[in-house]
Amino acid sequence: MSRPQRPTRVAVIGAGPAGTTVACLLARKGASVVVLDDGKRPTMIVGESLVPQLVPVFRRLGIEDEVEKLGVYKPGVTVTFDDDREINLMFTAARGVLPTYAYNVPRKEFDALITRTAVAAGVRLIEATAKLEAVDANDSERASVKLSDESLALIPEWNGEQPDLLIDASGRRRLFAKLLNLKADIGPRKDVSHFAHYENCPWPEPAGQVMTMRLQYGWGWRIPLPGPRLSIGVVLNKEDAKRFGNTAEEQLEGVINSDARLARECGQRRRVTEVTTYANYQLISERAHGPGWVTVGDSFGFVDPMLSPGLCMAMVSAEKLAALIPARGGLDSGLGRRLDKYAEWFRVNLGAWQNLVNRFYDGTVFALQRTGAQTQEKYPGIISKVVSRHIEKNLSGMATGAWINRPYSRWLLAFLVRFGIKGFDPKDFAIR
C-alpha cells in the first residue's frame, strides 16, 4: 500500500467506556486499532447512573436498544436536603435539545456491550497489561510515550512498528501522566466512597429516578438497577468515615443506618454484592496530549460523581477525539492544533460540571430553593411560579449535560448565587 492509504495505527490503553468508544469509532473510519486492557476491572464498578447527553452517543454507536435492555429508564434525579425537602431535576427540561431521559446501567454488562461493539467494528482487543516507556520525559514539548518491545510483540500485524498514536484510556490510573510526571489540578474534597448492591429496597419514585441524598456526613446515592436492585453508595470525608467503623462494610452500613430516611426506606435491605471503595478522585491533568499521544476519559480528568458526569465526559470526549484523528496515512501536521482545541473543550466542560456541583456542596442551591419557596408563599401568583420554573428548568437542563456550558444558564446560576438568596445562609445547607 502506498503510504497515504495505509491505515493509521492506533493503540488504546484501557478497555473502559472511553477507550472502547474511541477505538470503535476509529476502526469504523478505517484505522488499524488495538486495545490493550489488563483485565483487572473489578466486578463492581461505579458509574451506573447516566445523563441524557449520552443517549445520542448510544444512538450513533447503534447500541441504544441494547442499553435499554440491560439498563433501567431514568427520568431524572432527586436531590434531597433532609427528610422532606428535595429538588427534582427532571430530564424533561432537555426537551427539544436532548432526549428527556437517560439510563441506569450495571457497569459490567454495559462495558461488555461497548467492547463487543468495538470488536465487531474491527478493533483487536488484547488482554495484557500495557508496558510503556517514556521518551524525552524531561522535555515538556517533546515528552512522549512508546510501547515496550514486549507489548509491541503482541501486535505482529504492525511488523515491529510503533503506533502512530497512543491513547491513554487507563482511567484513574493515568498511566501517561505518571510516566511523564505531569502535574494535575487536585480538587478540594478528600472523600472516600463505598457502594454495594442491595435487594429488598423500594425504588425511589418515579420508577428509575436516581436519588442523591445530603447526609449528616457527606452525601449518598440510590440508583435503581435491574433485578430489581438498588445501588447504594456513600461519599464522605475520610476522617468522618472512621466514625462508623474500620472496614468498608461497617462504614457503608453505619452511614446508611445513621440517616433516618435511608434507614427507614431501606430497612429490609439485603446486600447482594461485596462493598467496593474508591478514594481521591477529583483531578484534572495539566496536559491532554503531546507528540504521538493523547488522553481520553478519566485519564485526563474527573471532577466529582455527584451529578454523574463521568461516563458522559468519557464517551463524549472519545467521540470528539475519534473525529479529529485521520483514519489513514498516519498523523497529519494539523493534529496538534486540533488536539489543543480538544484539550480546551475538555477542561472547560470539566470546569463547568465542577462549578455546578460546587453549588450543591456549598449549599447555595438549597438556599436558593428555600428563598424561592418563601417568595412563592409571600407572593403567590403566576410571576413567582414562572420565575421558579425558569430556574428549575435551567438547573435541570445543566444536569442533563445539554446546558452544562450554556452561557445563559451559567450566567443565571452565577447571578442567583450573588443576588437570589434572601434570608438564608447557604452554609446551613452545605454538604459536609
Ligand SMILES: Cc1cc2nc3c(=O)[nH]c(=O)nc-3n(C[C@H](O)[C@H](O)[C@H](O)COP(=O)(O)OP(=O)(O)OC[C@H]3O[C@@H](n4cnc5c(N)ncnc54)[C@H](O)[C@@H]3O)c2cc1C
Ligand atoms: C465514587 C464514584 C462514583 C461515580 N459514579 C458515577 C455515575 O454514577 N455515573 C457516571 O457517569 N460516572 C460515575 N463515576 C465516574 C465513572 O466511573 C468514570 O468516569 C468512568 O468509569 C471513566 O471511564 P474511563 O473509560 O475513562 O476509565 P475506566 O472505566 O476506569 O477504564 C480504564 C481501563 O483501563 C485499564 N487499564 C489501566 N491500566 C492499564 C494498563 N497498564 N494496561 C492495560 N489496561 C489498563 C483498566 O483495567 C480499565 O479497564 C463515578 C466515579 C466515582 C469515583
